[in-house]
Amino acid sequence: MAAAPVRTTERANLPELALREAISVRPRSGRSFARRSIAIAALLVTAGALLATGVGHAELIRAAGFSQLVDFFRASVHPRLDAAFLALTGVATVTTLAYAVLGTALSLAIGLVGGVLSSETWWQSGTRGRRRRSATAGWAVTRTLLAIPRGIHEVVWGLLLLSLFGIQPIVAVLAIGIPFGAVTAKVFSEILDETSRRPYTALITAGASRPSAVLYGLLPPALSELFSYGFYRFECAIRSATILGLIGAGGLGFQLQLSFQALQYNEIWTLLYALVILCAAADFWSSVVRTRRAVPRVLRASNRPRRDRILVGSFIVAALLVPLSAWWIGLDLSVLWADRTWSLARQLFGAAWPPRLGADGPIGLLKLTGVTLGMSIVAIVFAFLGGMLLAFPAANLTRLVGRTKGSRLGLALRLIVVAITRVLLIVLRAIPPPVWALLLLFVLYPGLLPGALALGVYTVGVLGRLMAEAAENLDARPLQALQANGAPPPHVFCYGVIPAAAPRFVAYGLYRWEVTIRETIVVGVVGAGGLGLLLNQQLASFDYGGALATLITLMVLTLLVDFASATIRRSLR
Amino acid sequence: MGTPPVFELTDVSVRYGHVHALSRINLTVQQGERVAVIGPSGAGKSSAIGLLNGTLMPTDGRVRVLHCDLAAATARQLRDVQRKLGTIHQQFDLVEQLRVVNNVNAGRLGAWPFWKAVLSLLLPREVPKVCQALDRVGIGEKLHMRTGDLSGGEQQRVAIARVLVQQPVAVLADEPIASLDPARGAEIINLLHDISIETGTTLLASLHDVDIALERFQRVIGLRCGRIAFDAQPTDLKREDLAALYALELEPGRT
Numbered sequence: 001m002a003a004a005p006v007r008t009t010e011r012a013n014l015p016e017l018a019l020r021e022a023i024s025v026r027p028r029s030g031r032s033f034a035r036r037s038i039a040i041a042a043l044l045v046t047a048g049a050l051l052a053t054g055v056g057h058a059e060l061i062r063a064a065g066f067s068q069l070v071d072f073f074r075a076s077v078h079p080r081l082d083a084a085f086l087a088l089t090g091v092a093t094v095t096t097l098a099y100a101v102l103g104t105a106l107s108l109a110i111g112l113v114g115g116v117l118s119s120e121t122w123w124q125s126g127t128r129g130r131r132r133r134s135a136t137a138g139w140a141v142t143r144t145l146l147a148i149p150r151g152i153h154e155v156v157w158g159l160l161l162l163s164l165f166g167i168q169p170i171v172a173v174l175a176i177g178i179p180f181g182a183v184t185a186k187v188f189s190e191i192l193d194e195t196s197r198r199p200y201t202a203l204i205t206a207g208a209s210r211p212s213a214v215l216y217g218l219l220p221p222a223l224s225e226l227f228s229y230g231f232y233r234f235e236c237a238i239r240s241a242t243i244l245g246l247i248g249a250g251g252l253g254f255q256l257q258l259s260f261q262a263l264q265y266n267e268i269w270t271l272l273y274a275l276v277i278l279c280a281a282a283d284f285w286s287s288v289v290r291t292r293r294a295v296p297r298v299l300r301a302s303n304r305p306r307r308d309r310i311l312v313g314s315f316i317v318a319a320l321l322v323p324l325s326a327w328w329i330g331l332d333l334s335v336l337w338a339d340r341t342w343s344l345a346r347q348l349f350g351a352a353w354p355p356r357l358g359a360d361g362p363i364g365l366l367k368l369t370g371v372t373l374g375m376s377i378v379a380i381v382f383a384f385l386g387g388m389l390l391a392f393p394a395a396n397l398t399r400l401v402g403r404t405k406g407s408r409l410g411l412a413l414r415l416i417v418v419a420i421t422r423v424l425l426i427v428l429r430a431i432p433p434p435v436w437a438l439l440l441l442f443v444l445y446p447g448l449l450p451g452a453l454a455l456g457v458y459t460v461g462v463l464g465r466l467m468a469e470a471a472e473n474l475d476a477r478p479l480q481a482l483q484a485n486g487a488p489p490p491h492v493f494c495y496g497v498i499p500a501a502a503p504r505f506v507a508y509g510l511y512r513w514e515v516t517i518r519e520t521i522v523v524g525v526v527g528a529g530g531l532g533l534l535l536n537q538q539l540a541s542f543d544y545g546g547a548l549a550t551l552i553t554l555m556v557l558t559l560l561v562d563f564a565s566a567t568i569r570r571s572l573r
Numbered sequence: 574m575g576t577p578p579v580f581e582l583t584d585v586s587v588r589y590g591h592v593h594a595l596s597r598i599n600l601t602v603q604q605g606e607r608v609a610v611i612g613p614s615g616a617g618k619s620s621a622i623g624l625l626n627g628t629l630m631p632t633d634g635r636v637r638v639l640h641c642d643l644a645a646a647t648a649r650q651l652r653d654v655q656r657k658l659g660t661i662h663q664q665f666d667l668v669e670q671l672r673v674v675n676n677v678n679a680g681r682l683g684a685w686p687f688w689k690a691v692l693s694l695l696l697p698r699e700v701p702k703v704c705q706a707l708d709r710v711g712i713g714e715k716l717h718m719r720t721g722d723l724s725g726g727e728q729q730r731v732a733i734a735r736v737l738v739q740q741p742v743a744v745l746a747d748e749p750i751a752s753l754d755p756a757r758g759a760e761i762i763n764l765l766h767d768i769s770i771e772t773g774t775t776l777l778a779s780l781h782d783v784d785i786a787l788e789r790f791q792r793v794i795g796l797r798c799g800r801i802a803f804d805a806q807p808t809d810l811k812r813e814d815l816a817a818l819y820a821l822e823l824e825p826g827r828t
Contacts, residue, residue, distance in 0.1 A: 202666035207656030207683030212690040220670040
């Protein structure tokens with residue numbers, strides 16, 4: 001019998017769960033030569049990318065904008081708080097929340113089915129040669145089918161679906177649900193494949209059919225991890241729902257755009273505060289659910305309270321939110337099978353096929369690809385450095401190094417630093433990149449640099465949080481051993497924390513690079529340039545053939561970046 | 574004999590690459606027999622069980638279970654045979670997150686349509702049957718407990734209850750007591766033994782514990798290096814047979 005995969009005893013924590021979204025790599029022993037050449041290549045590539053975004057040879061900083069920026073920040077203490085605008089903000093917040101809830105629900109449904117269908121366990125239950133070959137083929141086909149929606153960003157889905165349905169609530173739900181569902185399916189299939197296969201095999205051996213055996217033997221152990229990941233996706237969905245607002249879905253993103261166009265700084269601040277509070281609340285909810293679930297049953301105070309009230313409550317609230325959200329945004333599913341939709345879809349495909357190159361031919365497209373790549377590299381390097389800088393102050397390492405003999409005051413100061421950095425990280429990631437881009441445009445000339453920096457600033461928030469959690473999850477024993485030898489905290493930090501955390505940090509940085517290349521589209525849509533801008537222009541001028549060509553280029557670029565990132569991660573592990 | 578044999582292995586070999594797990598095994602087990610398979614680690618005990626329940630296909634030779642040649646069977650025929658075989662594993666192979674009632678009902682999945690399987694997760698079906706099975710294995714009161722919260726011995730009883738509701742023709746047990754302490758282990762073997770007599774099912778168990786095998790089974794098969802060393806009634810077995818069975822390969826002189 002084939003060796004059953006061993007179930008990892010530790011539950012996957014958030015950074016590790018997020019990393020599963022990237023291509024999985026088999027660890028290889030690290031070689032210093034490979035590391036050194038990658039480091040040198042990274043420096044060269046970064047320099048090239050900075051040049052490509054215009055640093056050093058173009059006028060970048062708009063000195064005149066600083067007074068505007070000062071005005072903008074002055075408005076932060078005077079947000080518009082009259083009843084009418086607060087009501088408007090409240091409605092917009094609920095709309096954004098509703099889109100996020102429905103998008104997440106759809107993505108979980110897709111992820112559940114797609115995850116089972118793309119897991120190795122599902123396909124590998126046949127024992128004979130002929131069936132095994134067709135099973136491998138089936139597995140490869142489902143994997144590929146799921147890779148396509150994953151490579152296209154929510155905003156691109158939004159733009160495409162907008163052409164199909166017009167302005168309809170369903171557009172935002174599908175735009176979030178489809179790509180998120182594909183990512184969730186990939187993550188869930190890996191969770192399933194790491195779950196012990198023994199109960200499943202035992203049921204198959206007793207003559208159960210595959211669906212029944214999956215239902216009883218495979219899903220129950222893996223399901224809670226899926227829901228935990230679903231809560232994490234919910235945080236991401238709120239950000240996506242905001243961005244989709246910018247392209248017309250309504251909600252906070254839409255209101256932000258209106259206020260930006262009117263330069264109403266105090267309105268902008270009200271909306272930003274609402275957004276940060278919404279994101280912080282979602283982050284908090286999600287992390288409470290995840291940490292509660294991670295506590296092993298035996299460690300809970302007693303066996304008597306059979307169910308954790310907060311967990312059960314969270315699930316009930318989540319389940320209730322779905323119909324409420326559908327009612328709030330007036331979700332109309334009938335457009336899905338309306339004749340008009342189908343004839344429009346046929347027309348769209350007819351117009352898009354064959355893909356056409358624009359006036360500049362392949363060279364123009366290649367140039368824009370280079371620009372997009374450059375933007376993503378500047379963004380990720382900025383985010384990596386910023387994330388490193390903020391991750392350690394944000395990580396609560398007191399658990400790892402034990403109670404130091406330091407004063408109470410010292411400990412209190414430490415916790416204050418942790419709290420402040422965490423709030424900063426939440427703010428950075430709550431505000432979506434296009435909004436950061438609009439803010440940066442106060443002091444920078446329009447172009448690639450504001451786009452890249454906007455992506456970078458936002459990614460600092462995401463990456464800093466992943467890195468902080470990774471640092472908190474470090475193995476405490478080596479650190480305590482150092483401390484027991486009398487090493488003062490800074491030394492423990494340099495000798496214990498940094499060496500252990502660095503490889504994980506690089507892995508998260510590379511994984512976020514894969515996400516960032518997809519997100520360059522988003523800042524492109526607000527005018528930063530690259531393939532995103534081109535795609536937006538093509539869709540706006542009904543040039544569907546050109547849009548398809550751009551989309552294909554983008555997919556190839558995404559695949560190449562995924563592949564490069566996976567290769568580097570493998571040689572670094 | 575009137576009824577055809579339950580298990581029939583003819584010249585069966587199993588190879589994994591160059592490793593011979595089983596070499597030219599011939600074995601027939603009749604309805605209602607209680608057979609223990611003993612032998613050192615790596616002798617091929619698990620491979621033998623895998624052959625009999627259709628999870629492992631032989632490299633050579635023929636495996637017939639309940640008149641059916643497993644290598645030639647279609648997927649549907651194989652599943653029909655497997656439905657009539659109950660298997661118990663060393664690690665119990667239960668789903669710890671499910672309640673006991675659902676884990677026991679999992680034995681019925683081969684006979685249930687999919688909708689019934691889904692429904693039963695929410696509203697357990699055929700609860701009286703489950704209760705009866707759990708009472709038989711002595712843990713009737715654990716019906717609604719989460720399976721992972723039970724002790725090892727109790728979990729193995731749940732696994733036996735799962736086999737009971739399946740109403741199999743034969744029960745295969747792959748080292749069912751290797752994860753339990755001697756007292757719990759003896760109880761589990763007694764339970765399997767009694768159930769086999771009550772329901773007339775065939776029982777074939779692989780065991781590490783020679784004393785239990787000799788005491789509780791009508792027929793003992795010794796496997797060594799993929800070959801049958803002996804196949805006899807416990808009363809006919811001599812001390813030397815057993816010593817030779819477990820002798821270390823590298824030091825043939827010492828026992």
